[in-house]
Amino acid sequence: MNRSEIIENYSDIVVTKFSSKMWSTFLVLGIIVYLIIAILSLDILQIHKKWSPERASLFALDTYAHKDHVTMKWSKPDDIIISFEGSRWSQYVGPYQKSDGLPERYPEWTSIGPEGETKISFKNGGFANLYDDKVTIENWPDTQETLVFRLDAQGKPYVENIDNLPKWIRITENKIEVRPSLYERVQVYSKKVEVHRYNLGWNYFWFDFDSPLEPYGIWNAISLSFSGDRVDPNISNFSLLIQEFLNNDMWHHGQILWALLETIFMALLGTLLAALLGFPLAFFAAYNVTPFKFVRTILRRLFDTLRGIDFLIWSLILLRAFGPGPFTGIFAIAITDTGTLGKLMSEAIENTEEKQQEGVESTGANKTLQHRFGIIPQILPIFISQTLYYLESNTRGAVIIGAMGAGGIGLQLLGAINTGTSWENVMYMSLLILGVVIFMDTMSAKVRRALIGDETLGAELQLAKMVKK
Amino acid sequence: MQSSLPENLIKIENNLKSLTRTRSIYSFLSIAALIAVIYSGLIVAETGNATSIWVGLPKFFDYPIDLFVGSWEYGYRWNLLLLEYLPDLISTINMALFSTAIGTLLAFFLSIFSSRNLIKSKTTVLIFRRIMDICRSFPELVIALVLLYLLGKSALPAVIAIIIHTAGALGKLFSEAIENVEKNPIEGLESCGASWFTRIRFGVVTQALPLFLTYTILRFEINIRASTILGFVGAGGIGEQLYTNIQWKYEADTIAIMFLLVSTIIALDYLSSYWRKSLIGLKS
Missing domain, CATH: 1.10.3720.10 (MetI-like)
Incomplete structure (x- = not known):
């Protein structure tokens, strides 16, 4: 048979009908038209105007690097302040008199030059030198000469070497900014000079700036806790280690870990409560268990209402009643999921096979025993796998409820983002959330597999399979 | 009447009974554990919450x-x-x-x-x-x-x-x-x-x-x-x-x-x- 014969004889199979062709064409056209409208209405094309790579890269830098500030006021050139992230509470070097010599604690990248200037060495091999009346930059990339910054008679900063300035120097009316790469930055103002020096990594992650254990580092501190003399005579090294770690002033480990626990706790307790309420209620909403239509209808509508009023609105209502705290999260999750689990389980109960129940009935068992041995074994796998699935998605939900005011890690994260400066904390918390959600996900998948075999399918599919059986 | 049954049947029956007993003890224990977890969890939440549950519950309908x-x-x-x-x-x-x-x-x-x-x-x-x-x-x-x-x-x-x-x-x-x-x-x-x-x-x-x-x-x-x-x-x-x-x-x-x-x-x-x-x- 050649092609034309096939088409002639089997036209109903081979040839696509014109109407169905038209239908799919219209569908595709409709989708394309919608996408264009959506792109226009959602301002997707404006993304390049809003997206500033400079800001984003600064933000990204802040998540994995930290910076040290060196500040000198022109009016008091003797008082040089060297601090971590510019914080008043973590100064390596506070205001001091140069004539008294260098203070005890100074970073290794600062030194005093031959003329009494403070030299700051950068990773690019260059130096910034702070003199009493000028600031110089030497040995920086792209420029051979030493750049000198001074204040003019009006008190405005200017550069002496006006010819062939490198591109990375930006001069505005009140400020000169030198930034050859993301990692070093010198700003000369009319009142002060500020030098930022970036380092990779999360500094003071284990112990904060003022901690007595800070000079030891984490590994030495751990080995100290098992042996060695007491760092603080009043407390054992191990307790000191735990205490200093949890009370870290920069990373707030104690607070954040507690918030994380609170979030997990909300999700866990909410899901358990929902399971405890939803499972028995589902029996009363299934027609093959409860003969009273009146009860079934009321329960069905109740499930729909609990589910339909979104968990957002439930948590708003609960926030008014319980205030910030775990109850809001627990009850918002429990209420919504009682509806969802109840509806799902009542459908599953209605879809169970009658034969098993009849078999139990034939032994003379009463109704309760029939349900216990005829229905529960059939729906238990679905119930457990669904509950575990909700546990995982509720962990994410608890973060969101937390951010809306219930507390926990969500609120901490919102706070850190709103300050706009502690991006390393934002990163830290995001990683913690990510870790917990992935942990919950793998754990629930493992438990599910151990309990009900290799069943990874969603509820809908399980239901579909049950009916087709 | 039991004595008239063959010995292995009695064994099986006893075995079955003990199995049933263990199963029911297990399910009872797990349900009890679940309730205990929820109860103690609510007590922990009670200490961590701004408003007590007994103050909050009656106020549940205030906002609506x-x-x-x-x-x-x-x-x-x-x-x-x-x-x-x-x-x-x-x-x-x-x-x-x-x-x-x-x-x-x-x-x-x-x-x-x-x-x-x-x-x-x-x-x-x-x-x-x-x-x-x-x-x-x-x-x-x-x-x-x-x-x-x-x-x-x-x-x-x-x-x-x-x-x-x-x-x-x-x-x-x-x-x-x-x-x-x-x-x-x-x-x-x-x-x-x-x-x-x-x-x-x-x-x-x-x-x-x-x-x-x-x-x-x-x-x-x-x-x-x-x-x-x-x-x-x-x-x-x-x-x-x-x-x-x-x-x-x-x-x-x-x-x-x-x-x-x-x-x-x-x-x-x-x-x-x-x-x-x-x-x-x-x-x-």
Whole structure:
């Protein structure tokens, strides 16, 4: 048979009908038209105007690097302040008199030059030198000469070497900014000079700036806790280690870990409560268990209402009643999921096979025993796998409820983002959330597999399979 | 009478009895443990909460009652508020629809590369699975908050956040669906010399399409809720209106928005469960 014969004889199979062709064409056209409208209405094309790579890269830098500030006021050139992230509470070097010599604690990248200037060495091999009346930059990339910054008679900063300035120097009316790469930055103002020096990594992650254990580092501190003399005579090294770690002033480990626990706790307790309420209620909403239509209808509508009023609105209502705290999260999750689990389980109960129940009935068992041995074994796998699935998605939900005011890690994260400066904390918390959600996900998948075999399918599919059986 | 039974039968019966006893003890213990966990959890929560549960529970209906009283006082023009906030609702739905569409597309590509029966290289599968895991595990809110800070307040950050989450969540479900398809059509196509793309188009997609659509519709419903919540933190749409009106204590407006939201969600719920059931042949 050649092609034309096939088409002639089997036209109903081979040839696509014109109407169905038209239908799919219209569908595709409709989708394309919608996408264009959506792109226009959602301002997707404006993304390049809003997206500033400079800001984003600064933000990204802040998540994995930290910076040290060196500040000198022109009016008091003797008082040089060297601090971590510019914080008043973590100064390596506070205001001091140069004539008294260098203070005890100074970073290794600062030194005093031959003329009494403070030299700051950068990773690019260059130096910034702070003199009493000028600031110089030497040995920086792209420029051979030493750049000198001074204040003019009006008190405005200017550069002496006006010819062939490198591109990375930006001069505005009140400020000169030198930034050859993301990692070093010198700003000369009319009142002060500020030098930022970036380092990779999360500094003071284990112990904060003022901690007595800070000079030891984490590994030495751990080995100290098992042996060695007491760092603080009043407390054992191990307790000191735990205490200093949890009370870290920069990373707030104690607070954040507690918030994380609170979030997990909300999700866990909410899901358990929902399971405890939803499972028995589902029996009363299934027609093959409860003969009273009146009860079934009321329960069905109740499930729909609990589910339909979104968990957002439930948590708003609960926030008014319980205030910030775990109850809001627990009850918002429990209420919504009682509806969802109840509806799902009542459908599953209605879809169970009658034969098993009849078999139990034939032994003379009463109704309760029939349900216990005829229905529960059939729906238990679905119930457990669904509950575990909700546990995982509720962990994410608890973060969101937390951010809306219930507390926990969500609120901490919102706070850190709103300050706009502690991006390393934002990163830290995001990683913690990510870790917990992935942990919950793998754990629930493992438990599910151990309990009900290799069943990874969603509820809908399980239901579909049950009916087709 | 028992003595007349053969000895092994008595043994079996005793064995069965002890088994039943152990099973019932186990189930009793697990239920007791569950209740104990919940009870002690509630006690812990009681200490951590700002308001005690016994103070809070009676106040449960205070806010809803306030809302209803406020909107009653607002009078008959309340209906017009529904019309006033309709455009915001539409913009929220638009956000959800667009991000579901793009997210589904991404999820489809991700899922193809993370299905073991389509990709031979184990590393590729592993890498794509990890990508999906990470996309899925971040709550939309976290991504949206960061992007809102970077891009300023608009719908765009919410759309991007929902797209990322949708791509991860749907991608996983899609790849499960793909891995569960029948092998025979694919092998048949392969035996005719069909290319990789043709095999996917006619061997995989045709089989998995109903499931894909089912999951997508379900996701659309979830995304509407998500875009409302993201509106709360500054993505616009009805969520933002809800937030503002709650702050200003405009009860009538608040309840109008809640009414719109709940009716949309319920309508969508019915519609999607109808579609889903008809797609996987559950419709009676």
